[in-house]
Amino acid sequence: MDGAQEAQNREAFRQAVVNTLERRLFYIPSFKIYRGVAGLYDYGPPGCSVKSNVLSFWRQHFVLEENMLEVDCPCVTPEVVLKASGHVDKFTDLMVKDEKTGTCYRADHLIKDFCKEKLEKDPKITEEKATEFKHVLAVLDDLSTEELGAKIKDYGITAPDTKNPLSAPYPFNLMFQTSIGPSGLSPGYMRPETAQGIFVNFKDLYYYNGNKLPFAAAQIGQAFRNEISPRQGLLRVREFTLAEIEHFVDPEDKSHPKFSEVANLEFLMFPREDQVSGRSARMIRLGEAVSQGIVNNETLGYFIGRVYLFLTYLGIDKERLRFRQHLANEMAHYAADCWDAEIECSYGWIECVGIADRSAYDLRAHTKLVIAPVKKELGLAFKGNQKMVVEALESMGEKEAMEMKATLESKGEHSFYTRSSKGGDEQLNVFRFPPLVAPIKCTVFPLVQNQQFEEVAKHIAKSLTAAGISYKIDITGTSIGKRYARTDELGVPLAITVDSTSSVTLRERDSKQQIRVSVEEVASVVKEVTDGFSTWADVLWKYPTHSSAATED
């Protein structure tokens, strides 16, 4: 079978897949009743389900399993943010125009197509020319504007549709531009990636994480790239859903406590040196890749392993999946090391996930450009506000004020109320979310700081993750009353306090009632209640209650 026949085979097989996908409405070219728009696709019913399954599993596998902080930022982004990140100046592709019709093409695509065509279909090609075209294909990404222009001239490449001459290449910014607000004076763009939303929130997220490293933040959302010439079906489109994780780590210590869990995975890796010396991808054990310095550090290695597990759980064929290291000249200016998960499909090996050690490039870029001070400590703002509530209450008649106060405390609004602390000197906030809505279903506290209790707490945390329950673990030495107040304010319905190694207390948020449950059972009791199979009243009846008098303050 020669190359041309193999390509034809692949193309035919791809067409069979594409036709099935389109006929069963996995996807639909968008706006097709209006002739469609290149690079935009709708997902139909089965496509929506697949997408939603993949995203749920992504949340389970990465966000929940690693206790990551998720954020969800708007797509509309003011220019200043993308100026800082470098996108306004550098997020471009080189474009050429048909000098007569104005039709636009990507300069590198034209050269690529030309070289491939020559290599595949020109039987009279000399050995020397073939070597040259292969070399051009290999270094295409590195060519400058001028070099690309020179190649187009040298090879006599013209506009594919009309054979008209082409302009010299010039940069075209791939961001969709728009204008924010009615004045027309605030330029903005649709975000080209979701990571910037994480970087601009770094300080708040760091605070949320108790001012401690390491932590990871994640975002799933739409990203927009106004491609010059969309191609390859769903692979190069103008709008897509992107899922990004930024793991912030101490630059002096890139070890990872869970690396041992992935160290024995063995899969196809394609290190830089093997690529340069013309070898193929080979099976490497991840632990060895890190210890031999092929992968820069444990944290990077850990995420490579987690991505491998994620992709293979989703049904990616292990034999057609490899992790390829970026070549030195391929790597972005900020990266210390970068590996792409590549999947072999009918278009060849395609990058699906990029895993890079970005160093602190982005944080530094935003820090340099920040023009407003970060809001004063939020805790202070809140305390000032408590004062405002009190003042409003004082300005009323006494009876009315007492009534209003009672209503606010006991009822509040749909999901929010306040109640007095045990001493009565403070109003505590409570979100009364039903378990269905609650952002975190359960918190885990060791009653006092001690290694035994901490181990029990971690054991329980593990069984909560396995049961798919989002939780927060609080091992600070703060008083248990304050820790309850903190979780009430987040609307967490249940709290587990570890006060022995065999059984724990389980406390319900609104009633403050507590029951005693064995360590082994507690995750399933939490699941029963938060999944709605039992009410709190049901479990109260089943388990011995625990006197809470001593613990709530």
Place this chain on the structure above:
Amino acid sequence: MDGAQEAQNREAFRQAVVNTLERRLFYIPSFKIYRGVAGLYDYGPPGCSVKSNVLSFWRQHFVLEENMLEVDCPCVTPEVVLKASGHVDKFTDLMVKDEKTGTCYRADHLIKDFCKEKLEKDPKITEEKATEFKHVLAVLDDLSTEELGAKIKDYGITAPDTKNPLSAPYPFNLMFQTSIGPSGLSPGYMRPETAQGIFVNFKDLYYYNGNKLPFAAAQIGQAFRNEISPRQGLLRVREFTLAEIEHFVDPEDKSHPKFSEVANLEFLMFPREDQVSGRSARMIRLGEAVSQGIVNNETLGYFIGRVYLFLTYLGIDKERLRFRQHLANEMAHYAADCWDAEIECSYGWIECVGIADRSAYDLRAHTKLVIAPVKKELGLAFKGNQKMVVEALESMGEKEAMEMKATLESKGEHSFYTRSSKGGDEQLNVFRFPPLVAPIKCTVFPLVQNQQFEEVAKHIAKSLTAAGISYKIDITGTSIGKRYARTDELGVPLAITVDSTSSVTLRERDSKQQIRVSVEEVASVVKEVTDGFSTWADVLWKYPTHSSAATED
């Protein structure tokens, strides 16, 4: 307590909620390190979880429970689509400009603020003036451009920040505009609603539903509105997630088979007539509202009931939730009847869900403007393609061809392969999705068309819904082999065939193996396998196998 004090109380209480939400990172003003952008907010970790919980429950409560067809379309939309829907011409608010600084304001907001201020804070206001201001507030939405301009002049309203004179009001289109592709010649907008994506796909969805009415389609996604002056925190923002359902029904028959399931719900309703005659919202049983003609028809009533259940499950206080009917002058030009679910919060009664009988306005608008014929029958396109595969195979050497064919059939790519039909005359497509990814987890077929089997199938369908398993029911008289082929092509891992009233067969997609399971048990067996608690091998070992020889063709 007078009005001013009550307003102050509400404001103080709202501030307590807002401060808690911001301090605990439920939400964050977007890009705040760059001074922020009005009307754009990020969700922090707990906000993301709440949002994701609400959306999952929305999918469970509406899409899965009602077997709706979900679609997911891009936000970037070409002008032609939004021209047809009326948004390019009519999706505007009236704006006035500070004549010296150019600052923009919404004309109706300025008049509203002026009247409210007078009513609440002017002790010398005459009875006559008070009546006039109340009337203006009531009819504000109906005033024309000229009438709004006249009021601003009459009342001497100036720019709030500078007291400068204001321009006459003029329409400002609320869509974010952009340009699609590199030419600069294809204007586009960020979609202001998600419903249009459903309407433009109507024909394909109708086909997907077997060319039968009624059916419902749903879409969750980002929507964008370039508000002139965003206000009220998260209530009036420039980008938000919208969840829309369009239920397509025979205009001659708007009855609903499941209406009886909601007919006994009783909640606060606020019919048009009660509003006009100055009465308050009152408790009405939904069944009576429809039989008395207060709600136009059963289908509209059914969705009002389902929305009521949805909101109250989420924790909305029943006493602060009402369904208010639009007044005749308030209703969009296409609507036959319209009800808003309104929730009372610190901003007063706020519309959260709109439920309208839109008649066929949108479909007609797109049908009128369609400029390209709908793609030829997809089935044909597919058959043509089978031919292409065969031709490619024929052009190879015989041995190679057989090898390639075998590989394609047995392995394919990651999730796709083909296999011969029993007769060997057709290649059947199979998506080999793991249950985790599969868009639909299970199909249910009665073996032959007969009422008893159909009832068993519906009973099983109900228990699948209760277990949270997406399924498809196929009661066409097509041969069972063809029905298996259809579900294999969608990648459905399991199929239940009802061939008796006590037990059924359960067939696995890739092995085509079948086991026999009791009707009562089958949903839990499906759940075990699709949730990953058991493998197919596990259940094969537990249940008697069923000879499939007779059924696969």
